[in-house]
Amino acid sequence: MIKPLRKRHLQIWTALAVLLPLGIIGARIATPKFPAQTLLQPDAAKPLPDILKQREKDNYIVFIRSNPQRSAFQLEWLNKNPLTWPSATIYKVPKGSSVNKGILIGRIESRGTYRFTVDAAFEPEKLSTAQLILYDFIHEQIIDTINF
Amino acid sequence: MVISIVLILIVTYLACGLLFAIPFVIKGVDKIDEAANGGSIGFRIIIIPGAMVFWPLLLKKWIKQGGHKK
Amino acid sequence: MGASYLAVGWNRQKKIYDWFIFAFCALYLTTFIAVTALYNPDYTFETALIRSTATLAILLLHVILSIGPLTRINKKFLPLLYNRRHLGVTMFSVALIHGSFSMLQFHALGNVNPFVSLFTSNTQYNSVSQFPFQALGFFALVIFFLMAITSHDFWLHTLSPKIWKALHMFVYLAYFLVIMHVMLGVVQYETNPVLFVMVLAGAATLVTLHLVAGTKEVRKDNRIFKLKKEGFVYVCESQDVPDNCAKIFCIDKERIALFRFENKLYAIHNVCKHQGGPLGEGQIIDGCITCPWHGYQYLPQNGQSPPPFKEKVSTYIVTVEGSQVWLNPQPLPEGTERSGAAIIIPDKQIIENVQ
Structure with missing residues (x-):
């Protein structure tokens, strides 16, 4: 290497020493708090014992689960067959609203069972004013809506 | 829409590059770089992708060299 | 040495180096896919392949980028530098598999051209957590592609060493794009901090190595000869x-x-x-x-x-x-x-x- 090239390398890495931490930590801070599930281990959370609600569709079943004290809630997504879209996200929205007003619950892929820790807004009484939207975030299309 | 046009342009550019690359690696490369004379077949295959991308530059060099030889 | 070009100037050391790279990559990919199949049997082969090639390419990229400063800090690392370009081309090939399968899985199922879909399916460029990270990976892959196809010495001569070196310096931009591709991509769907910590540790290591080696060189350059x-x-x-x-x-x-x-x-x-x-x-x-x-x-x-x-x-x-x-x-x-x-x-x- 020649001297200008060494200098250029040092300049670039000084810039990267600033930009990389900014980018990495910034992106980390912006990470949404939900989904609580981990992408690499969809089965990580243990199922809660009580099933409060259940909706069955052709390819999947959705459960709202809770503990006996009703202090913790869980949304369980069970794919019966491989789905035709590779991955999608579940949003909770007030009835009749679009995805923009929704709260992201988690991401599911074409196979497997997924459990997401959710808040008390999933108590059966409160849920009557809300619905779930299954959203293909790549093609920006609503795949399905689920009412309880 | 814009992306489709850009995509078509890129594909066209690379297609021209492929058309150029074949005669270039057989003949042209020996003209513009004497070290390539007697270069192996492996070498000629390996430079094809690059020739597809940088073909305008190589074409310019080839034309220039051809002029010198005459 | 350049009397006449060969595809690759082989010698014993290069062969050992390349076999080692090949064996390592094959072992890594099979282990990753086997472990996935064992612990996450729900995952499709494509998903396992996309993830294994992604992690392997990033690992190789970190190795490639640390070789330069390591040799300046300690000469024992010189054998790694000797054939760095083969490592680079290998990294590009692995990243290309990742990119191709991702396109197939995420963008080729609709009736839109996958390349068009890559750029139009998500246009939330003003959002951080929803940022279309796929585009970042795509541009990094384009840079790696240009580097891989010009890795032969012929291109060094044809493009001139100055332009060639400038083109290959874009690897640093590509590295930044790759890191953001990971951070705005998979990390956004994860609450497990493992990936985040690994990315941060990798970046911190590379930055430290380059700054240490760089300042060491500057000191050597600035020595004043008085006598x-x-x-x-x-x-x-x-x-x-x-x-x-x-x-x-x-x-x-x-x-x-x-x-x-x-x-x-x-x-x-x-x-x-x-x-x-x-x-x-x-x-x-x-x-x-x-x-x-x-x-x-x-x-x-x-x-x-x-x-x-x-x-x-x-x-x-x-x-x-x-x-x-x-x-x-x-x-x-x-x-x-x-x-x-x-x-x-x-x-x-x-x-x-x-x-």
């Missing part, structure tokens, strides 16, 4: 130069390598004609100064590559006075022959050697 006499400058004591090796001095902004060979000192320009490798960090092998980067060779007596090769570097005049080594930083024309400066070995040492 001057009739165009010569005092550089060191004769015993400071190890046999068959060199010491590098930066005088008047040029780096000069001072080699010791058969108890004579020879100075040549430090920059290899091939790719600008640091000749002074190489050794004398079979009587030739051998560049540590790609093995280009020069004779210490005249700075010329042995026939049939034609490379030549500038030479310099060295004198030894007692134990002091003096160097004239005025370069002689490339390939100029001059006699080496004999090292005066003190009588005492000679007696010791005889005993």
Whole structure:
């Protein structure tokens, strides 16, 4: 290497020493708090014992689960067959609203069972004013809506 | 829409590059770089992708060299 | 060395290096896919392949980017540098598999062209957590592609070393794009901090290595030579130069390598004609100064590559006075022959050697 090239390398890495931490930590801070599930281990959370609600569709079943004290809630997504879209996200929205007003619950892929820790807004009484939207975030299309 | 046009342009550019690359690696490369004379077949295959991308530059060099030889 | 081009200039060391890379990649991918199949049987083969190639490519990229500074910090890492380009092309191939399968899985299922889908399916460029990270990966792959297709020496000659090096410096931009591709992609769907910590640790390691090696080099470049006499400058004591090796001095902004060979000192320009490798960090092998980067060779007596090769570097005049080594930083024309400066070995040492 020649001297200008060494200098250029040092300049670039000084810039990267600033930009990389900014980018990495910034992106980390912006990470949404939900989904609580981990992408690499969809089965990580243990199922809660009580099933409060259940909706069955052709390819999947959705459960709202809770503990006996009703202090913790869980949304369980069970794919019966491989789905035709590779991955999608579940949003909770007030009835009749679009995805923009929704709260992201988690991401599911074409196979497997997924459990997401959710808040008390999933108590059966409160849920009557809300619905779930299954959203293909790549093609920006609503795949399905689920009412309880 | 814009992306489709850009995509078509890129594909066209690379297609021209492929058309150029074949005669270039057989003949042209020996003209513009004497070290390539007697270069192996492996070498000629390996430079094809690059020739597809940088073909305008190589074409310019080839034309220039051809002029010198005459 | 460049008498005539081959696809790859093979020798034993390169073959071992390449086999090692190949075996490592194959072992990594099969292990990753097997472990996924065992613990996450729900995952499709495509998903496992996309993730295994992603992690492997990033691992290789970190290795590639750390080789340069590591060799400057410790010469033991030089063998890694020798064939870095093969590692680069391997990394590109692995990343290409990742990119192709991701396109197939995420963008090829609709009726829109997958490339169009890549850029139009998500246009939330003003959002952080929803940012279309796929585009970042795509542009990084384009940079790696350009680097891979121009990795042969032919392109170094054709594009000129200046443009070639500039093009290959884009690897740093690509690295930044890759890191953001991970951070705005998979990390956004994860609450498990493992990936985040790994990315941060990788980046911190590379930044530290490059800054440490870089400042070390700057210090070497900025050394001031105070003792001057009739165009010569005092550089060191004769015993400071190890046999068959060199010491590098930066005088008047040029780096000069001072080699010791058969108890004579020879100075040549430090920059290899091939790719600008640091000749002074190489050794004398079979009587030739051998560049540590790609093995280009020069004779210490005249700075010329042995026939049939034609490379030549500038030479310099060295004198030894007692134990002091003096160097004239005025370069002689490339390939100029001059006699080496004999090292005066003190009588005492000679007696010791005889005993």
